[in-house]
Each structure stands twice: as structure tokens, then as C-alpha cells.
Amino acid sequence: MNEKAVLVGLKLPQDNFNDIQESMLELKRLADTAGAEVVDILIQAKSTIDGRFYIGKGKIEEIREFYADEKVDLVVFNHELSPAQVRNIEKELECRVLTRTELILDVFAIHARTRAAKMQVELAQLKYQLPRLVGHYQNLSRTDGGIGLRGPGEQKLEVDRRILRKKIHFIETKLIEIEREKDTQRKKRMGEFKVSIIGYTNSGKSTLLNKISKSDVLAEDKLFSTLDTTTRRVWLGDGSIALISDTVGFIRDIPVGLIESFKSTLADARYADMLLHVADVSDPALADHLRSVNQTLKEIGADNKPALLCLNKIDLLPREILLDIRLRYPGAIFISAKEGQYTDDLKNKVKDMMKGIAVIKEQGEPEHE
Ligand SMILES: Nc1nc2c(ncn2[C@@H]2O[C@H](COP(=O)(O)OP(=O)(O)OP(=O)(O)O)[C@@H](O)[C@H]2O)c(=O)[nH]1
Ligand SMILES: [Mg+2]
Structure with a gap:
């Protein structure tokens, strides 16, 4: 079953509407590639970013009311959010919130085939998670993966920073080895x-x-x-x-x-x-x-x-x-x-x-x- 997703973008006064539209269409293609069923694409025009919810609280409530009957699994923001914003929105909407970066990393996780590619994806996921180690709104944790939770870096949110850093160091060392092998090939x-x-x-x-x-x-x-x-x-x-x-x-x-x-x-x-x-x-x-x-x-x-x-x-x-x-x-x-x-x-x-x-x-x- 495809996860149902709502895509959300914010248009600030300095943004060009066409650029935002193109960027949202691209977000949709990323969501499609990740296997989501996009049920709605919303762009809110606003003069500033909201500290607590990124978009306006009213808009969040609108989304909640509109999707009260039809359950939405994911809300994907076309922007970077702070860990606190993610938690606030997840609490309001009672569904998982992802950023554009997380979606891109998920698509990468699906397509990584070789050992080097998998390690590079994992490294990117771990590095993304490290400063955000607060976890998603806990009632929403799934055990079966799902968009944004797949790939070698999945379920790492619970492990503490120390383990994460150790892991990052380990992968970096391995990647340096792979790089050396590549260097030898390049010389040939x-x-x-x-x-x-x-x-x-x-x-x-x-x-x-x-x-x-x-x-x-x-x-x-x-x-x-x-x-x-x-x-x-x-x-x-x-x-x-x-x-x-x-x-x-x-x-x-x-x-x-x-x-x-x-x-x-x-x-x-x-x-x-x-x-x-x-x-x-x-x-x-x-x-x-x-x-x-x-x-x-x-x-x-x-x-x-x-x-x-x-x-x-x-x-x-x-x-x-x-x-x-x-x-x-x-x-x-x-x-x-x-x-x-x-x-x-x-x-x-x-x-x-x-x-x-x-x-x-x-x-x-x-x-x-
Ligand atoms: N109509 C048309 N479609 C094309 C042409 N070249 C590629 N495509 C299609 O565009 C899509 C992407 O092609 P790929 O070759 O996978 O593109 P890529 O740049 O390697 O993409 P990534 O590896 O995903 O970054 C496929 O569905 C291709 O069939 C072309 O000359 N004409
Ligand atoms: Mg290609």
C-alpha cells in the first residue's frame, strides 16, 4: 500500500512563484519515486517563516481538518525544518513529517546498489540525523520502515550520538579505503x-x-x-x-x-x-x-x-x-x-x-x- 502524502511549500515575498511551482513539482517526482501517493500539493504565501510550525498555524489546522477522514501518512515540507518544528507539526497533524532532504536521502537509499553507494547514503543519513537526534513524534514510530525510514540508516534515530559518531567515523574510514582502490584504478x-x-x-x-x-x-x-x-x-x-x-x-x-x-x-x-x-x-x-x-x-x-x-x-x-x-x-x-x-x-x-x-x-x- 502506498503511503499517502501531502506536500507543503512556503512562498516568501522574495520568492518567484514559478520557481516555487517547479520546485514543488520536483518534490512530487521525488515523492513518486519514493513510492508515495501524493494526495495534495499546498503552497502558502506568507511574509515570514513561523517559528513553531514553519507555515502558519492556521494552515496546519486547515490541513488537519481537511484530512480528518482521509488518513494521511506523511506531510513533506519542501524546506529544512528545525527538530522542534518537526515535532510541533507531527503533534498537530498526527502523521509523520519529512523534509525535502530526507525524501532525497530516501530515494538514494532505494537506489543504492553497490557497497560504496550504500555506505555513502548511510553516511549522508547519519550526518543528517546527528544534529537532529530528537526523533519523530513517538506515537508515530513504525517498525516496518516506510518513506524516510528506509535504507541502511533506518531506525538509527534511537541510538545515541556517541554511537552515531562512531559509526560515521567507521564508514568514513571504509570510504577512504574504497577511494584508495579507485585511485589505483584511475592510475591504470x-x-x-x-x-x-x-x-x-x-x-x-x-x-x-x-x-x-x-x-x-x-x-x-x-x-x-x-x-x-x-x-x-x-x-x-x-x-x-x-x-x-x-x-x-x-x-x-x-x-x-x-x-x-x-x-x-x-x-x-x-x-x-x-x-x-x-x-x-x-x-x-x-x-x-x-x-x-x-x-x-x-x-x-x-x-x-x-x-x-x-x-x-x-x-x-x-x-x-x-x-x-x-x-x-x-x-x-x-x-x-x-x-x-x-x-x-x-x-x-x-x-x-x-x-x-x-x-x-x-x-x-x-x-x-
Ligand atoms: N523522449 C526522450 N526520452 C529520453 C531521452 N533520453 C532519455 N529519456 C528518458 O528519460 C528518462 C531518464 O533517463 P536516464 O537515462 O535514466 O536519465 P539519467 O540522467 O541517467 O537519470 P538519473 O540516473 O536518474 O540521474 C528515461 O525514462 C529515458 O527513457 C530522449 O532523448 N528522448
Ligand atoms: Mg542514470
Whole structure:
């Protein structure tokens, strides 16, 4: 049975309504991916944040009355809440309250497959919980998991801070070991040309890698399907070969702890010779997505790489609209990874860029690591 969820956002005077709407739609996609049934999306416009309930007390009462008969399991806030706010709201509504970050962590927990990914998710969950170790409103604790309670970090709310810190330390040590193994692998690949596919979640990165390498990386219409890095050796033609990697997607307002925990996965981009920045051209929030990705690239120190912007999913847009977007992004290549449209042109373009970058490297330009 899907858990019923109400999504809540706050619009402050300085916020742009369109941005809030996009962000709430994204929250809905995250909730869908986590397996919730979203029954309502509410945005309250208010001049300030309420200290006790984040949104207005009146709005909370409205929600309680409206859902008096139809039981709601979860209320997800599109914001960070203080532990006290979480408790106050849970007490009023008698249902679990989650933040956007917790929902993202839950989606990560569902999709983590390898040992490294699981540990990175657990680390992020533990680090998120540590300063908030007060627990959810106790009458609501479930024993069977549920959204926000799944994954390796579940049920950790009861353990005390000391155990939590010990655990964080243990995982960090293990991750350093994994990082060392990765370093050895990287050294083996030192002479090869490395391309990293990066971009917003669900933009089609895995689909693109599958198409150009004829492989079978999991690609699906969910947020954060990919959490690990997959690398394929791709023949670009004329004897040129590149190692192309597909990795974890980015999202706006990415939780700080998540970048920190996924540092080693995200760092793959830092070791690349060039980046393929994939974005969904059909998404109305395209410009926003590009901005978020560039911001994250900066945060992980990979913003100075040669990059090719790949605007994907052109099959979803009518020609006239595409023409308009083309004018706005003159340096980009327009493709459909799914249909294989212009993916050969993309390979050629990578090959050309590769030649230029190889020349710079030979001339002794300092490595950008
Ligand atoms: N119409 C259309 N759909 C596409 C195209 N490329 C990818 N998709 C779809 O978009 C969805 C996401 O694709 P993925 O390749 O999983 O995207 P991703 O960037 O790897 O996503 P994460 O790993 O979740 O960050 C899937 O349902 C794909 O089938 C395209 O060119 N056209
Ligand atoms: Mg993927």
C-alpha cells in the first residue's frame, strides 16, 4: 500500500512563484519515486517563516481538518525544518513529517546498489540525523520502515550520538579505503582520454551512455536511478577511443551532506579530461537545471573542465520551439539519446575536442586535478 502524502511549500515575498511551482513539482517526482501517493500539493504565501510550525498555524489546522477522514501518512515540507518544528507539526497533524532532504536521502537509499553507494547514503543519513537526534513524534514510530525510514540508516534515530559518531567515523574510514582502490584504478587509466557525463537527474545521461557504447546501464523515468559510476570504453571512429563514465545526477538545492558524502563519486568528474553536460531540453526548468549543475560543479572543483553542452530529448519538442532554444545555446549540441538522433555527431564532436585537449596536454599544460 502506498503511503499517502501531502506536500507543503512556503512562498516568501522574495520568492518567484514559478520557481516555487517547479520546485514543488520536483518534490512530487521525488515523492513518486519514493513510492508515495501524493494526495495534495499546498503552497502558502506568507511574509515570514513561523517559528513553531514553519507555515502558519492556521494552515496546519486547515490541513488537519481537511484530512480528518482521509488518513494521511506523511506531510513533506519542501524546506529544512528545525527538530522542534518537526515535532510541533507531527503533534498537530498526527502523521509523520519529512523534509525535502530526507525524501532525497530516501530515494538514494532505494537506489543504492553497490557497497560504496550504500555506505555513502548511510553516511549522508547519519550526518543528517546527528544534529537532529530528537526523533519523530513517538506515537508515530513504525517498525516496518516506510518513506524516510528506509535504507541502511533506518531506525538509527534511537541510538545515541556517541554511537552515531562512531559509526560515521567507521564508514568514513571504509570510504577512504574504497577511494584508495579507485585511485589505483584511475592510475591504470592515466594514459586514456576520460569523458564524464554529468547533468541534472533524469536528463538522460544513462540513456546516452547506453546509446553511444551499445551497453545496458539502467535508465528509467525516476529521479536518481544512477548512484554509482559506470565506465565504458567507446570507439569514436578513426581509431580514437575514450573512456566514458555515467554518474550520479545533480538536483537543485542539493543537500549539503549529500555532496560531502558522495564526494568520491562526484570526484570522478574532476579526473575527467572533458565533461558532457546533458540536460533535458524539453523541461521548462532547463535554465534552472543548468545553473544548479554549474553551481555543483563549482562546489566539487570541476567547473574549469572543457565541456560540451548536450541538450537532450529533442524528440519531445516541436521544431519551432527548438529553433528558438538553439539561438539561446549556440555552443550546444542537440540530440535525442533515446532515438539516437545526432548521437554520431556528438561522438564526432567529442573526437574533435579530444584532439584539441590532447594537444594542450602534450604542450605541458598543468593537469587540472
Ligand atoms: N523522449 C526522450 N526520452 C529520453 C531521452 N533520453 C532519455 N529519456 C528518458 O528519460 C528518462 C531518464 O533517463 P536516464 O537515462 O535514466 O536519465 P539519467 O540522467 O541517467 O537519470 P538519473 O540516473 O536518474 O540521474 C528515461 O525514462 C529515458 O527513457 C530522449 O532523448 N528522448
Ligand atoms: Mg542514470
